[in-house]
Amino acid sequence: MIRYCTQCGQPVEPRIPPGDHLPRSVCTACGHVHYENPRLILGCIAEWEGRILLCRRAIEPRLGYWTLPAGFMENEETTLQAALRETREEACANVHSGSLFALVDVPHINQVHLFYRGQLQDGRHSAGQESLETSLFDEADIPWNSLAFRSVRFCLERYFSDRRQGHFGVHQFVLPPLPG
Amino acid sequence: MIRYCTQCGQPVEPRIPPGDHLPRSVCTACGHVHYENPRLILGCIAEWEGRILLCRRAIEPRLGYWTLPAGFMENEETTLQAALRETREEACANVHSGSLFALVDVPHINQVHLFYRGQLQDGRHSAGQESLETSLFDEADIPWNSLAFRSVRFCLERYFSDRRQGHFGVHQFVLPPLPG
Numbered sequence: 001m002i003r004y005c006t007q008c009g010q011p012v013e014p015r016i017p018p019g020d021h022l023p024r025s026v027c028t029a030c031g032h033v034h035y036e037n038p039r040l041i042l043g044c045i046a047e048w049e050g051r052i053l054l055c056r057r058a059i060e061p062r063l064g065y066w067t068l069p070a071g072f073m074e075n076e077e078t079t080l081q082a083a084l085r086e087t088r089e090e091a092c093a094n095v096h097s098g099s100l101f102a103l104v105d106v107p108h109i110n111q112v113h114l115f116y117r118g119q120l121q122d123g124r125h126s127a128g129q130e131s132l133e134t135s136l137f138d139e140a141d142i143p144w145n146s147l148a149f150r151s152v153r154f155c156l157e158r159y160f161s162d163r164r165q166g167h168f169g170v171h172q173f174v175l176p177p178l179p180g
Numbered sequence: 181m182i183r184y185c186t187q188c189g190q191p192v193e194p195r196i197p198p199g200d201h202l203p204r205s206v207c208t209a210c211g212h213v214h215y216e217n218p219r220l221i222l223g224c225i226a227e228w229e230g231r232i233l234l235c236r237r238a239i240e241p242r243l244g245y246w247t248l249p250a251g252f253m254e255n256e257e258t259t260l261q262a263a264l265r266e267t268r269e270e271a272c273a274n275v276h277s278g279s280l281f282a283l284v285d286v287p288h289i290n291q292v293h294l295f296y297r298g299q300l301q302d303g304r305h306s307a308g309q310e311s312l313e314t315s316l317f318d319e320a321d322i323p324w325n326s327l328a329f330r331s332v333r334f335c336l337e338r339y340f341s342d343r344r345q346g347h348f349g350v351h352q353f354v355l356p357p358l359p360g
């Protein structure tokens with residue numbers, strides 16, 4: 001929620017700019033228009049000897065739950081660079097290149113989640129600053145009831161399904177709001 | 181470039197917040213941290229009886245050049261909804277559903293471009309507010325030398341190549357900065 005202008009510090013108000021069709025936060029003093037857009041979350045499905053790397057979250061939301069390494073994409077990087085960086089930061093693990101695997105729309109929180117899949121460069125991993133622990137899981141041992149986010153469940157289900165069929169696709173899903 | 185705090189209107193300065201690793205615009209008065217992230221551009225490769233819908237731009241940048249209908253994704257919509265909306269707004273055309281076709285990283289301008297492909301619901305199209313004209317082009321007639329953006333060229337080349345082979349993939353490309 002923008003209350004003051006980023007360019008001059010004066011109050012903004014909702015106005016539809018000329019040629020636009022939605023109200024934006026427009027500065028009452030200098031007229032600067034502030035656009036707010038969805039953010040990209042980038043993550044990795046990283047495999048080592050058939051097992052998948054998960055991180056147990058050390059931060060809210062969903063502290064203590066298991067997730068794929070993922071986080072906000074930064075300016076001046078590519079989607080793949082963001083996915084690999086998040087895997088280094090959260091799991092101290094390096095992934096060989098990577099292929100696009102999933103796009104999850106989460107419109108009720110203005111996010112788009114993209115996941116790449118790839119192989120770890122070696123078996124090494126350990127908890128980064130935002131993780132309590134990291135671990136490699138066989139499919140049979142995935143903590144399905146302790147996963148942090150629905151997009152993580154979606155990715156893992158599709159990944160194991162594709163792996164059994166011997167062919168990886170690019171998957172899409174729109175996450176509806178949680179009930180309540 | 182953020183100069184003043186969106187929450188209290190006081191000046192910001194670059195600081196690395198605790199637990200972070202990059203400088204952010206942090207408010208000198210209330211401490212609010214402003215994150216700036218890449219933006220998503222969504223577009224459509226819309227086909228009708230084998231021809232592709234292009235729009236001639238009525239606005240800068242690249243006024244007068246031909247483009248696929250595309251624009252900034254808005255909050256509270258999905259990537260597909262954004263692609264279909266842009267096609268309605270710029271070309272007054274309706275597309276049946278759509279499949280993900282291309283992801284183009286443009287890190288030097290902090291953008292990610294996503295393109296869906298789909299069929300027009302009928303042959304109708306006309307110039308929206310941001311277009312001078314719209315037209316359906318056979319592959320042989322695409323105005324290759326008058327295209328507005330490199331990501332449009334990339335999409336069209338891959339689209340026609342896939343169509344010839346009878347199978348559409350999901351394509352990726354990282355756009356380097358233009359020379360100079």
